[in-house]
Amino acid sequence: MTAITPLHLEVLAGSEALDRKVRWVAVSELEDPTPFLEGGELVLTTGMRLSAEGALPYVSRLVARGVTGLGFAVGLGHEDVPPELVEAAADAGLPLVEVPRDTPFIAIGKAVSELLAAEQYEEISRAFAAQGRLTRAALQPEGMNAVIERLAREIDGWALLLDAAGAVRHAARAGRPSERARALEPELARLRAPGAPSSIAVSTPGDHVIVQPLGRRGFFAVGSVRPFTPIGHTIVNAAGSLLTLGLEQGREQRAADLRVRAAVLRLLLTGETAAAGEILAAIGGELPAEPLVVLACDTDEPAAQGLPYGGLTVVLARADEAEDAIGRAAGRGRVGASGPVGYAELAVGLDQAERALASAAPVARFPELAGQGLLSLLDPAAAAAFSAALLAPLREYGSRADLIESLRAYLACNGHWDAAAQRLGVHRHTLRYRMKRVSELLGRDLDDPAARAELWIALSAG
Known part of the structure; x- marks a missing residue:
């Protein structure tokens, strides 16, 4: 006026x-x-x-x-x-x-029109200037975090960058970020639902909030004590575009990096250690010195220095740093660790790590499993199936369990008739008859050490 x-x-x-x-x-x-x-x-x-x-x-x-x-x-x-x-x-x-x-009234109308035009131009100029500052922030090494920091200053409020689950990835001027994120859970649920809106605005006395999705990879939220003006909405939308682009570029860069790391592992497994080291150095990595421990990690999120291998992430760590590496990897999922190996035995180390990972423990070390016996190295389900199939003829024979127990005592006594018969409380001729029936039903020679080993494993796993 x-x-x-x-x-x-x-x-x-x-x-x-x-x-x-x-x-x-x-x-x-x-x-x-x-x-x-x-x-x-x-x-x-x-x-x-x-x-x-x-x-x-x-x-x-x-x-x-x-x-x-x-x-x-x-x-x-x-x-x-x-x-x-x-x-x-x-x-x-x-x-x-x-x-x-x-x-004249027309003079007043013209004056107001010119003032409105000047105001709109000023708002557009401010919006362009803010977009420029946000873009420069996006080009900084901090990337999306820098955009969130800049956005909070541009709207004179707070800003949050959230992952797909709603957890805080970065916060600027947000006071208690975790509490704000929890308060936004109803809005995040709406944005995840089919047919969700492109953004949600919520206003309460003294707090005006806008929440937008970033594709399927996360969300961001901003808040201010004052309602958002058209220029404020423009700034928020510009930040959303930059954050979405940053996520996509980061995803593509990570995918390319993983492809290179997969190639490095293939070279190592074929003995091309020098070539693998040169490629890894080109992306800022370094092969650890020997001896090393191989970690097989069952995780959806590859470790920062991991090498993709099938559906797993493989981490190579110096033997003296292996426990620290296991601790970091365990925070992302299950881990199997090999014994110390050199690059020439990398395939052996990888096999050991995979076998350790196949155990039921969240963190398993192959040397410890090996000390617990051969059965600890076998997949429990596969071992149980093997046992059931091999011993089925004995279990089905007249529904008598004495053949299985007699076989167990015979093998435990290393084929000594008198000791095994005494353990069972039967005459040794009775035991001989039973072992003859076992051999006939199974079609195996009980004097063969290989057959004895398989039968002992089956009895232990059954």
Whole structure:
């Protein structure tokens, strides 16, 4: 309102509200122009149909409609602004200005139009400048984190970068980020649902929040104590585009890096250690010194220095640093570790790590499993199936369990008839007969050490 003072307008009432934004200028001589208004207008009138008694209802209707101000032209229908109108405007807090006869309404309309155009240009300029600062932030080494920091400053509020599960990846000026993230769970659930909106805005007294998805890989949220203006929405949308692009570029870069690391592992397994080291050095990696321990990690998120291998991540660690590497890898999933090997025995180390990973333990070390016996190295389900298949003829023979127990005692006593018969409490000729039936049912020679070994494994796993 103060910007149109060169038009010689005199403020008669409502000076405390002169900072209200004018959206447009409306000229009307109707007793009730409000049906033709949207709110935010500066209404200009000569008061042709305005009486002293109608001043208060007239002002009340304008205020209820959200009119920004009232301009009253003198020298036509009224020589002076009616005091009843001045009093009603003052009581309602409605800015009332006197328009001199020499100032045409069209001049006021043009002045307001120019001011609105200048304001819009300024907003666009601010938006472009903010986008430029956000773009420069995105090019920094911190990437998306820098964008979040810049965004919080641009909106004079807080900002969060969240992963797909809603956990905080980075926060700027957010106070207690974890609490804010938990408070956003209903909005995140809506954005994950089919047919979800492109963004969600939530307003509460003193807190205005916008949440947007970043593809399927995460979300970001911003908040301010003041409602977001159009330029604020523009800045938030620009930040969303940069964050989405950053995620996609990061994903592509990680995929390319993983392909290179997979090639490094293939070279190592074929004995091309020097070539593998050169390729790894090109992407900032380094082969550990021998002896080394091979880790097979069952995780959806490859370790930073991991080498993809099928559905696993393989980590090579110096033997003296293996426990630290196991601890870091265990935070992402199950881990199997080999014994110390050299690069020439890398395939053996990888096999040991995979066998250790196949055990039921979250963290398993092959040397420890080997010390627990051969069965600890076998897959439990496969061992049980082997046992059931091999011993099935004995279990099915007349539903008698004495053949299996007799075989167990015979093998435990290393084929000594007297010792085994004494353990079972039977005559040794009875034991001989039973072992003959076992040999016939299984089709195996019990004097063969290989057959004895398989039968002992089957009995232990059954």
